[in-house]
Amino acid sequence: MMNKSNIPEVGANFAEGEQGKWGMVIDRDLCTGCQACVAACSMENNVAFVGEEDSGYGRSMHWIRIERFWEGEYPEVKMTSQQPVLCQQCGHAPCEPVCPPFAAVHSQAEQLNLQVYNRCVGTRYCANNCPYQVRVFNWRDYTDDRLDPALVTLKNQYNPDVTVRRRGVMEKCTFCIQRIHKAQDKAKSEGREVADGEFTTACAQACPANAITFGRVDNPESLVSQLAGQNRGSKLLEELGTLPQVTYLNGG
Amino acid sequence: MSKNFSRRDFLKLAGVGAATTAVLTGCGPASKYVTRQQYLEMPEYNYNGQSTYYATTCRECAAACGLVVRTMQGRALKVDGTANHPVNFGKTCARGQAALHGLYNPDRVTDPVQRTARGGDATTIMGWDAAVQTVADALKNNQPSEIAFLMGMAPDHLFDLVTDLAKTTGINAPVRFGALGAFESRTTLSKASEVVFGQASIPFFDMGGADVVFSFGANFLETWLSPVAYTRGFSNMRRANHTKQRGYFVQFEPRMSQTAAKADEWIPVVPGTEGLVALAIGKLAAEARGVSMPRAFAGVDAADVAVRSGVKLETLERLAGMFANSASALAVPGGAALGQSNGLGTAEAVLTLNALADNLGKPGGVSFSPVSPLNDEYHRPASMKEMQDFIQQMAAGKFKVLFVHGVNPAFELPASLDFAGASANVGQIISFSTFPDETALLADYVFPDHHSLESWGYQRAATGAAQSVLSGAQPVVSPYFNTRSTVDVLLAAAQLAGGDFATALPFADEYEFIQNKVSVLVGEAGGLFSAPDLPTFIAYFQQHGGWWKTEAGFVTPSAPDALNRNINVSEAQFAGEGEFVLLPFVSPTLGEAGANKPWLQELADPTTTVMWNTWVEINPVTAHELGLENDDVVKIVSEAGELEVPVYLYPAIRPDVIAIPFGQGHTAYGRYAAGRGANPAKLMGPHFNEAGDIAFAGMKVKLEKTGRQQFLSRLESRMGVYGEGMGEEH
Numbered sequence A: 001m002m003n004k005s006n007i008p009e010v011g012a013n014f015a016e017g018e019q020g021k022w023g024m025v026i027d028r029d030l031c032t033g034c035q036a037c038v039a040a041c042s043m044e045n046n047v048a049f050v051g052e053e054d055s056g057y058g059r060s061m062h063w064i065r066i067e068r069f070w071e072g073e074y075p076e077v078k079m080t081s082q083q084p085v086l087c088q089q090c091g092h093a094p095c096e097p098v099c100p101p102f103a104a105v106h107s108q109a110e111q112l113n114l115q116v117y118n119r120c121v122g123t124r125y126c127a128n129n130c131p132y133q134v135r136v137f138n139w140r141d142y143t144d145d146r147l148d149p150a151l152v153t154l155k156n157q158y159n160p161d162v163t164v165r166r167r168g169v170m171e172k173c174t175f176c177i178q179r180i181h182k183a184q185d186k187a188k189s190e191g192r193e194v195a196d197g198e199f200t201t202a203c204a205q206a207c208p209a210n211a212i213t214f215g216r217v218d219n220p221e222s223l224v225s226q227l228a229g230q231n232r233g234s235k236l237l238e239e240l241g242t243l244p245q246v247t248y249l250n251g252g
Numbered sequence B: 001m002s003k004n005f006s007r008r009d010f011l012k013l014a015g016v017g018a019a020t021t022a023v024l025t026g027c028g029p030a031s032k033y034v035t036r037q038q039y040l041e042m043p044e045y046n047y048n049g050q051s052t053y054y055a056t057t058c059r060e061c062a063a064a065c066g067l068v069v070r071t072m073q074g075r076a077l078k079v080d081g082t083a084n085h086p087v088n089f090g091k092t093c094a095r096g097q098a099a100l101h102g103l104y105n106p107d108r109v110t111d112p113v114q115r116t117a118r119g120g121d122a123t124t125i126m127g128w129d130a131a132v133q134t135v136a137d138a139l140k141n142n143q144p145s146e147i148a149f150l151m152g153m154a155p156d157h158l159f160d161l162v163t164d165l166a167k168t169t170g171i172n173a174p175v176r177f178g179a180l181g182a183f184e185s186r187t188t189l190s191k192a193s194e195v196v197f198g199q200a201s202i203p204f205f206d207m208g209g210a211d212v213v214f215s216f217g218a219n220f221l222e223t224w225l226s227p228v229a230y231t232r233g234f235s236n237m238r239r240a241n242h243t244k245q246r247g248y249f250v251q252f253e254p255r256m257s258q259t260a261a262k263a264d265e266w267i268p269v270v271p272g273t274e275g276l277v278a279l280a281i282g283k284l285a286a287e288a289r290g291v292s293m294p295r296a297f298a299g300v301d302a303a304d305v306a307v308r309s310g311v312k313l314e315t316l317e318r319l320a321g322m323f324a325n326s327a328s329a330l331a332v333p334g335g336a337a338l339g340q341s342n343g344l345g346t347a348e349a350v351l352t353l354n355a356l357a358d359n360l361g362k363p364g365g366v367s368f369s370p371v372s373p374l375n376d377e378y379h380r381p382a383s384m385k386e387m388q389d390f391i392q393q394m395a396a397g398k399f400k401v402l403f404v405h406g407v408n409p410a411f412e413l414p415a416s417l418d419f420a421g422a423s424a425n426v427g428q429i430i431s432f433s434t435f436p437d438e439t440a441l442l443a444d445y446v447f448p449d450h451h452s453l454e455s456w457g458y459q460r461a462a463t464g465a466a467q468s469v470l471s472g473a474q475p476v477v478s479p480y481f482n483t484r485s486t487v488d489v490l491l492a493a494a495q496l497a498g499g500d501f502a503t504a505l506p507f508a509d510e511y512e513f514i515q516n517k518v519s520v521l522v523g524e525a526g527g528l529f530s531a532p533d534l535p536t537f538i539a540y541f542q543q544h545g546g547w548w549k550t551e552a553g554f555v556t557p558s559a560p561d562a563l564n565r566n567i568n569v570s571e572a573q574f575a576g577e578g579e580f581v582l583l584p585f586v587s588p589t590l591g592e593a594g595a596n597k598p599w600l601q602e603l604a605d606p607t608t609t610v611m612w613n614t615w616v617e618i619n620p621v622t623a624h625e626l627g628l629e630n631d632d633v634v635k636i637v638s639e640a641g642e643l644e645v646p647v648y649l650y651p652a653i654r655p656d657v658i659a660i661p662f663g664q665g666h667t668a669y670g671r672y673a674a675g676r677g678a679n680p681a682k683l684m685g686p687h688f689n690e691a692g693d694i695a696f697a698g699m700k701v702k703l704e705k706t707g708r709q710q711f712l713s714r715l716e717s718r719m720g721v722y723g724e725g726m727g728e729e730h
Helices: A036-044 A051-056 A125-129 A151-157 A177-189 A202-206 A223-228 B007-014 B099-103 B128-140 B156-169 B179-183 B186-197 B227-238 B274-289 B302-309 B313-325 B343-357 B384-395 B419-423 B438-442 B486-497 B499-504 B510-521 B534-544 B598-602 B620-625
Strands: A022-027 A065-067 A083-085 A104-106 A113-115 A212-216 A246-249 B052-057 B066-072 B075-081 B113-115 B123-125 B147-151 B203-205 B212-216 B248-252 B265-267 B329-333 B366-368 B401-405 B428-431 B457-460 B469-473 B546-548 B580-586 B616-618 B632-637 B642-649 B657-662 B699-709
Touching (some): A022 A223, A036 A065, A036 A202, A051 B598, A202 A212, A223 A246, B052 B457, B128 B401, B128 B428, B147 B156, B147 B384, B179 B580, B186 B343, B186 B366, B212 B313, B227 B248, B274 B302, B274 B313, B302 B313, B313 B329, B329 B343, B419 B438, B428 B438, B469 B510, B486 B499, B486 B510, B510 B534, B534 B546, B616 B620
Parallel strands (some): B052 B469, B147 B401, B401 B428, B580 B657
Antiparallel strands (some): A065 A083, A104 A113, B052 B066, B066 B075, B113 B123, B469 B546
């Protein structure tokens, strides 16, 4: 079933069949492709816009994108269900073992793929090795207001909880780790555990169709576990043995 | 609220209801009467590194979604939905999310200015005193009949103020317009609703409870009426649970829109035959049910409709059977299907299908949204025909002064109506625009209003919510630039102008005006909260982001004769000549006014994935017959104008139709919008349907090659989907 021969066992953080910690369920049947998640993610995570020319070269920095494909030809043409693709927070992540300065590392505490911006030297090996194409690279200084005076006003919106990245740095979805930490801190100060649904990621919070659900996959009672347990779930490229933490629900 | 609002009172209020304590009342830094203080004297509830959240109302369109905005140290950081707001229940669309790029837009109008010459960039900065005096003089020195207001579909409190002013002083009643309303054919829908259901209003289509939804061109997942509310309805319809099965959704339209892409079936009908298809489905469904044939459908020849609409008779029969056998079927008329010469008949035919399905007033059926508080009935925006009349009055020199707020007619109206030309005959044009848009360029003065997130106000939810909703707005941050609330400018100017103007608006400021308006709700039963007095009510109003009833207030349409009327769907007339029918549609990501927000520009269009530009969609087979490839620039020639746009080979559009998004093609409106893409409003001729909406989808156009290429930025190219299915292999 699975051929993991190309991926070394070193770096696997949990075995196949086990669960990570945080996970997401995305219902393809509900996603309308409206881009609200993309906008919400960008506003939450200080994701830079790159302009028409650079985006035409494929340098746009979306941490989450909505894929859609075509099947058939007119008039029997059909658009496949829209599918938001973001970092799958692999339990066995191909990006991690190839990073020379250990900028792509695994968080033992949160079971997430971290990207340590001040370690990153821009080799881009991680993006080359990511089968989901969800890592984006800062080809220019898109956030420097000395280079783009428009940012003098626009940067007022930047989220102070999230690092502003500069040229030469790889970045990607973090499952809104700043929100995870904030919820954990709040729960800890109140002497309790983080409740299911107490907080969510920016994309899930915005989604008008409620297609995205985020939570603890290691808690069988959580909504995300319940949804993932339905028999219409699948994971992207799971035959690669990457142990992705995002489950996609099929239509119908 | 009193000027001396004590900390103890504040804490009392802030402690009301555990679920809402995170959202502060208007007593925070946003409060009207709090002055700026030194950083060292920060309010006690405002900690370094801690966020403060304010509830307000989104004004990126007129749907009145509730927002909670996260702020920190005087900056707005993130927009999200208000969790229990009846319109959006905590959700937002992409345009709402990007509202902050309007707030912190580098190209806002920063000060009140006088323009040196109309159309030019050169301006001189004025003080606000001089600006208020200018407005006062404009009111005082002209006959009331020579004063006109042109306003957008939001905000409602300003509209109410000007309406009150008009009633007392005899100035022209404010005219409201928005391109979204025109593309939604709101007038046609409202008129058809009057004809079929006896009430001129916007019907609410309860998708969430329906088993089968037939949509005739309604793009309800994009921009239609209240897109977040309808997306929720769609989501509930699609979700199977123990009480209902997964709903089945069929979309009839010539081009697969983002909404049609989500449909279980997309039926590419010949443009202008949507009404005939609805009638044929009605007839076949009535036959399938074995009921006596209603008069509305009796005269229809389904086989003839099949030929004319390009939908096979078997398909019509199958769909009619599905409609007839469903426990809860719903038919929705929308947008482009009504923007045809026969749009009114089409709307009537589709609404009548609901009478056949017997879903009126039932869950999963058609109802009327409850009328908002502070409103007697639904007030629709002006139709395009009414805008044409308005512009003719401008051209005839009837108006000595024109005030413009919240709308950009020089961009949004069809060029053939010649707003710019008519504006030359208006003595004085005063714009209150927040942004330097095309209309502001035609104005003698621009007295910039605050951005909506810096503003007080309220907005009525015209549709989308089950309850009667008045959504409240409060500033989430202090004004960033030297702007002033238009309500405050008008109040001050009215006092200076004296006479009727002063008596019409006896309010010290905007806050007092809003208090006065909502005061009728104090003590009103059945609401989200009740309060014994106005200050308490206002505090709750700001804390919750509005006031709404707790019970659903749908009104059941009364349609005893709906099935027994004759419905006349005439043959659609197409203006102009050419081999293609042009289908303009509103860009789902940009809407009518999103082009100046860089993150909206960088969002991939949901169907084509194009960013930052305008394209024309052509069926790949047709394109190859014409020798056109992706990114070839073509000239589209209509009877009203021409436009040069790059080609996008779109696999899901009829071969005889081309489609172009509306939203780009600005000549002004800031650095991210100006000089980018093309505006299909240039192609639209002044042709209307029977209700007075523009027949925007009823144009024939020609295509001419230019021999040039312009490469569109598309997200999909990097995902490697060129080739398969895109016609590239031919």
